[in-house]
Every structure is written in C-alpha cells, then in structure tokens.
Amino acid sequence: MKKFDRKLILEDGSEYYGYGFGSEDEKVTEIVFNTSPVGYQEIISDPSYTYQTVVMAYPLIGNYGIAEEDFETETPTIGGLVVRDYNDQPSNFRSKYTLSEIMEKYRIPGIYGIDTRKLVRSIRDLGSRKVLITDAGTLLLEGLCKLGSYDIPKDAVAFVSRKEIQQYRIPNGKYQVAAIDCGMKQNIVRSLNKRGCNVTIFPWNTSIEEIDKVKPDGIFLSNGPGDPMDVQPVIELVRNLRGKYPILGICLGHQIISLAYGARTYKLKFGHRGGNHPVKNLLTGKIEITSQNHSYAVDRESLRDTQLKVTHINLLDQTVEGVVCEEDKVFSVQYHPESAPGPQDSGYLFEQFIEMMEGTKDGEKN
Ligand SMILES: NC(=O)CC[C@H](N)C(=O)O
Numbered sequence: 380m381k382k383f384d385r386k387l388i389l390e391d392g393s394e395y396y397g398y399g400f401g402s403e404d405e406k407v408t409e410i411v412f413n414t415s416p417v418g419y420q421e422i423i424s425d426p427s428y429t430y431q432t433v434v435m436a437y438p439l440i441g442n443y444g445i446a447e448e449d450f451e452t453e454t455p456t457i458g459g460l461v462v463r464d465y466n467d468q469p470s471n472f473r474s475k476y477t478l479s480e481i482m483e484k485y486r487i488p489g490i491y492g493i494d495t496r497k498l499v500r501s502i503r504d505l506g507s508r509k510v511l512i513t514d515a516g517t518l519l520l521e522g523l524c525k526l527g528s529y530d531i532p533k534d535a536v537a538f539v540s541r542k543e544i545q546q547y548r549i550p551n552g553k554y555q556v557a558a559i560d561c562g563m564k565q566n567i568v569r570s571l572n573k574r575g576c577n578v579t580i581f582p583w584n585t586s587i588e589e590i591d592k593v594k595p596d597g598i599f600l601s602n603g604p605g606d607p608m609d610v611q612p613v614i615e616l617v618r619n620l621r622g623k624y625p626i627l628g629i630c631l632g633h634q635i636i637s638l639a640y641g642a643r644t645y646k647l648k649f650g651h652r653g654g655n656h657p658v659k660n661l662l663t664g665k666i667e668i669t670s671q672n673h674s675y676a677v678d679r680e681s682l683r684d685t686q687l688k689v690t691h692i693n694l695l696d697q698t699v700e701g702v703v704c705e706e707d708k709v710f711s712v713q714y715h716p717e718s719a720p721g722p723q724d725s726g727y728l729f730e731q732f733i734e735m736m737e738g739t740k741d742g743e744k745n
Contacts, residue, residue, distance in 0.1 A: 385490045387461065387498075388511045388522035395498060396515055400465050401482025401489035405517075407529040408432040408458030410510040411674070412499045414653035418720050419478060420445050423487060424455040426539040426562030427630065427672055429604035430531050432459035432510055433652070436499050440491075441466040444474025445481050449719075451564040455485045456539055459512050461498065465491035488512045506648040507674065535604035536561045536613075536631075540583035552577035554736050557595035557624075559583060559613060561603030561631050566717040571599070574729055584612050587619050596736040597625040600632025600711070607634035607644050607675055614638045621707045625735035627728070628711030630673055636687075636711045637702060643681035647698070650674040654721045657694040658714060660701075666694065667725050670718030677702065677713070708735045 383396040389410065412434040413422060419440050422433055440462040460482065467477050482489050490512060502508075509531070511522045532538075539562040547568050553575040558567070560580045571578050579593050583603075590598070598620055600613070607614075610631075617639035620626060628636040634644050651671040658669045677699040682689060691701030691712060703710040710732075716725035 383492070383515045385488075386513060386515045386517065387490060387493070388513065388517070388519060388526065389501070390508045390510075390523075390526050391505055392519065392523065393501065394519060395493050397490040397492035399489065400467070400479040400491055401460065402486045404486050404488050405511070405513045406432075406458055406488055407509055407511050407526055407531070409507055409531055410434065410502060411507050411650055411652060412436055412502050413672070414655070415670070415721070416654075418654065419460070420449050421451050421566075421719060423457045423460060423478075423482065424451040425564055425602075425672065426452050426456055427602050427604050428457040429535040429539055429562065430458050431604075432461060432512060433457065434461040434493075434495055434498050434502065435463075436495060438463035438495065439466060440464070441478040442469055443471040444469025445476040445478055446471070446473040447475050448473075451566060452539070455481070455487060457487055459487060460489040461493050461495065462489065462491045463493060463495045465489065502649050507650060533605060533609045536583050536610050539604060541580055542582055544582070544589075545580045547572055547578040547580070549575070549577060551575075554596045554733060555579065555593060556597050556599050557581060557590045557593055558599040558601060559585065559616065559632075561601045561610060561613060561635075563601035563603070564717060566719045567599070567601060567629065570717040570726070570729055574733055576733070583610065585616070587616060590620070595624060596740055597627065597732060600626065600628035600635055602630035602632065602672075602715070604631075606646070607631055607638055610635060621704070621709050625708040625732065625739055626710075627732040629715060629717070630713060633702065633711035633713050634675055634677060636709060637677040637682070640685040640687045640704065641681075642685050642687065643678040644675045645678055646675055647673075651693070654718065656714065658691050658700045659694055660691055662690055668722040669700075669714035669725055670721035671714045673713060708739065
C-alpha cells in the first residue's frame, strides 16, 4: 500500500491519515461537511466556504473534472477539501483541468483516502471545529499547538468582496439590480441576467449614495462567508435601504436582513450543506427541495418583535428558512434558489423579486 503523506488533526486530538492532492500548503480552517453527490467545482469556488475545509460525504470526487464555465468565482478561496476517493482522470467533454490542478493553482490543499463516513459522523457528534491539514509526519502535539494558537480570521467578507464596482449588463435589460457583494456566487448573476436584469455589483462596504446613483429598481444582498454579526456596515446599510427599494437576500443576505430588522442569529452545531434539504413554504403550503450551505440561522423567537414574518421553515430541524416584510418589499431565504447543480424548485423567488420591482416601477415606490 502507498505510504500516507498527509493528515488531518482535529481539536479533539483525532487524526486522519491520507494522501495529498491539490496544494501542499499547511492550513488551519474550520471543518464542515457537504452531502451533495455532485457540484465539487461549485463548492470549491463558492466564496461562502472561505476559511472552511469541506468533507465531501459522497465518496467519488474529481471524475468529471473542471469546466471553465462553471466557476462560482474567479479566484476560489475555500480552505481545503477532504474526500474518500479522488479521481485524477476525468471523463467529460467540457472538462479543461483536473480538480487537483485547480486546487494547486489556488493553493487549496486536498486530502483523499480518508474514512469520510467516520469523519462526517464525528462532525455531527462534536460539531464543526478547527482542523489542521498537514504532512503525515507532523507530531500530534505540534499540530494541537498550531490549532490552539490560531484564530480563524473574521475578515472573510472584506477578503472576498470585489474592490471595485462591476457591471453585468444584458441586451435589452429591463430591470436594474444593485447587488451588494459579500462573496457573491456567479450563478446568482446568471440567474438575474437570464430573467432580464442588468446587475451592478458593489463592494460590501459601499455607501447608500453610491447605490442611489445607479437608480436601481431593486437591491440584492448576496451570500457570503463567516458570521453575519461580523459585517455590521452591511447591516447598517440595509437599515437605510429598507423601504426605499425592494430587497432580496440570499443566505448571508437573509441573515443580514434579519439582523437589520432587530432579530438575532446563532451558530448551528454543524450547519446545513447539501442538495436535498426539504423546506416548507408557509405561504403556499408547498414543499421545496433546496440546496443549502450555512452555519448560522435566524432565531425564530427573536423575529416576534420585528416587522418580519417567517415564510419558510426547514422540515429537518424546523429552523427559519425565509422571512418577509411585505410593507417594505423586503424578503429573503436561507437557502439557494440559484443552486447549480441542484434542485430548481426555488427559482420562483427570482420571479417574485422581479414582480416586486415591476410594481415599484409602476410608481408604487414608497
Ligand atoms: N452561503 C452563505 O451565504 C453562508 C452564510 C453564513 N456565512 C453562514 O455560514 O451561515
């Protein structure tokens, strides 16, 4: 048997030996798991995974390679990737690179040959926690010291957000959407463009004056990494924008909206990451199968004293998955209607946003 050359050390002292792929960097990150059977390219390039190492519960990863058109961001920033079996010989006519090549390019360490069933169970039992990905020869004590002395940075949104305004215009675009980039996935831009929206993307710390200048029909608040409480400037921005424009928020954007209206957020034990989470739409009674990727959730009790109403709940653990303030034309969801690959049940939320913008265009603006 080939000799192990890399390993994971977790805060509880457990070690998992395997083989390296991607970059050989040593890193401390937070360990989480994702249960989607496909979508590893979108996962490694989703900015929401900044400073996190993802364990893929599905055992075979890499087999369809990497396609130029499928990146969620130009520069992937995920912390690391852990898989059971890595396939370095993709078979797919769209594939341009192997997963390992891209992970090497963006300095993302990978490890394969790991008992991912055991590791996922340990994350479920003990929760998400810090992990060191390192050479197989690193001593356990040395690794534990590194884990203990390193705090995961809180600047993830500032790190991944665009530094300049960027436009994505389409021929005959009917609506102008101003998007606040906290780590925005490209498929959200594609989803809006496809439905007739020009999108102007602003850095996370933009001012309301800058946004007003483009005369938007609606505001979009993006997904993004880290704790929503760490992005106070965006929470403040939403307090000023609400009531002035229709607003749609996704994931981090949903948490930011809830905080702006006075609700609270909290960290889940190990979060929700996968492509088959059932969510109930309380307004229609329908159930959607959704794609999810989050560690934090909005506290349901804390919404009571706000202007927000719960619109969606997760049927696995009853957590809040969507809210609305009808008066202000503000709504948001914790999951991903733009998901690709993934269930398409929730695409109607973009149509709902467009209807709100259409209503406002007709002179209903508050
Ligand atoms: N995908 C996201 O936007 C994630 C939001 C937030 N960082 C969380 O983990 O809950």
